[in-house]
Amino acid sequence: xxxxxxxxxxxxxDRFIKIKQDDFQYASGELSQLLRDIALAGxxxxxxxxxxxxxxxxxxxxxxxxxxxxxxxxxxxANIRFVRAFTKGQEVCAIISEEDDEVIEIDxxxxxxxxxxxxxxxxxIDVNVxxxxxxxxxxxxxxxxxxxxxxxxxxKGIEQVAAGYILYGSSTMLVYTxxxxxxxxxxDPSLGEYLLSHQNMTIPENGSxxxxxxxxxxxxxxxxxxxxxxxxxxxxxxxxxGSLVADFHRNLLKGGIYIxxxxxxxPNGKLRLLYECNALAFIVEQAGGKAVxxxxxxxxIQPTSLHQRVPFFVGSENMVNKAVFFNENS
Ligand code: AHG
Ligand code: MN
Ligand code: MN
Ligand code: MN
Numbered sequence: 069x070x071x072x073x074x075x076x077x078x079x080x081x082d083r084f085i086k087i088k089q090d091d092f093q094y095a096s097g098e099l100s101q102l103l104r105d106i107a108l109a110g111x112x113x114x115x116x117x118x119x120x121x122x123x124x125x126x127x128x129x130x131x132x133x134x135x136x137x138x139x140x141x142x143x144x145x146a147n148i149r150f151v152r153a154f155t156k157g158q159e160v161c162a163i164i165s166e167e168d169d170e171v172i173e174i175d176x177x178x179x180x181x182x183x184x185x186x187x188x189x190x191x192x193i194d195v196n197v198x199x200x201x202x203x204x205x206x207x208x209x210x211x212x213x214x215x216x217x218x219x220x221x222x223x224k225g226i227e228q229v230a231a232g233y234i235l236y237g238s239s240t241m242l243v244y245t246x247x248x249x250x251x252x253x254x255x256d257p258s259l260g261e262y263l264l265s266h267q268n269m270t271i272p273e274n275g276s277x278x279x280x281x282x283x284x285x286x287x288x289x290x291x292x293x294x295x296x297x298x299x300x301x302x303x304x305x306x307x308x309x310g311s312l313v314a315d316f317h318r319n320l321l322k323g324g325i326y327i328x329x330x331x332x333x334x335p336n337g338k339l340r341l342l343y344e345c346n347a348l349a350f351i352v353e354q355a356g357g358k359a360v361x362x363x364x365x366x367x368x369i370q371p372t373s374l375h376q377r378v379p380f381f382v383g384s385e386n387m388v389n390k391a392v393f394f395n396e397n398s
Contacts, residue, residue: 189311200313225346225367275323291395
């Protein structure tokens with residue numbers, strides 16, 4: 069049903085989107101344009117990121133976001149770039165952003181809703197460690213032209229029409245899915261193009277890497293403590309960057325599990341359902357992996373608020389199943 073036709077490595081993103089256009093149920097071109105808008109904003113953020121030490125955009129701006137986090141300059145700058153791209157792009161009716169308390173209403177006559185973490189891993193910006201952007205795209209439910217409603221932006225993750233991330237790492241990559249597999253593009257700044265470098269990405273069903281902040285381990289539930297002991301007994305490697313996108317991407321390529329469980333500081337975990345967990349859950353399932361809140365499939369959770377947090381277990385299917393097993397038998 070979906071045309072996973074192999075395209076030559078190095079195919080430019082624009083051409084890839086065009087060829088895959090007929091994969092989209094609604095080949096209206098609007099989703100393609102929205103993906104291009106995201107790619108463009110990512111180029112702008114990437115350029116500013118690469119100069120972070122030289123221009124005055126490191127450090128915090130002294131304000132807090134709705135999460136009670138100190139906003140880093142690049143959090144706010146990236147947010148402005150993506151919101152502006154969606155506004156100019158003419159495809160989006162509303163945006164949910166980590167950096168904005170309320171829904172940002174753009175144009176009631178447009179079809180798509182975007183949930184975005186404009187800059188993921190911001191604690192790592194000033195120390196030159198990889199950070200990312202995470203996005204989910206939904207089709208609105210209410211009629212075009214009417215005001216956007218809660219049912220438009222509190223949709224389950226299974227309703228996503230597309231999801232992806234940009235990883236500003238040793239190279240900058242765009243990885244996304246429209247429900248027909250996962251494809252990765254590496255940015256070539258000398259051309260200003262994202263070029264296909266990872267076609268039909270699949271996550272190994274097993275792995276020996278676990279990513280969790282063990283600083284909180286005294287407050288982990290018994291099931292999580294038992295799973296981490298299991299990882300240690302099997303000599304798994306602990307790899308935790310502190311940027312979800314970077315940890316997720318490495319585990320997608322090599323196999324592994326990322327866990328942000330309930331802790332005493334974050335009783336529902338730290339990661340946000342709408343603009344972190346749902347997007348990565350969609351991607352990992354499209355790559356053959358699994359994403360749960362410890363019991364339930366992430367994509368089936370009915371959101372109740374914009375910035376709600378959920379415990380997040382994501383990665384290789386057998387590793388997630390093992391973690392769930394320990395959760396259920398503790
Ligand atoms: P953000 O920078 O968008 O707020 O997300 C940070 C998240 C995630 O990227 C990372 O894995 C996690 O926070 C790290 O949290 P701890 O420092 O509590 O481990
Ligand atoms: Mn944050
Ligand atoms: Mn984040
Ligand atoms: Mn963020």
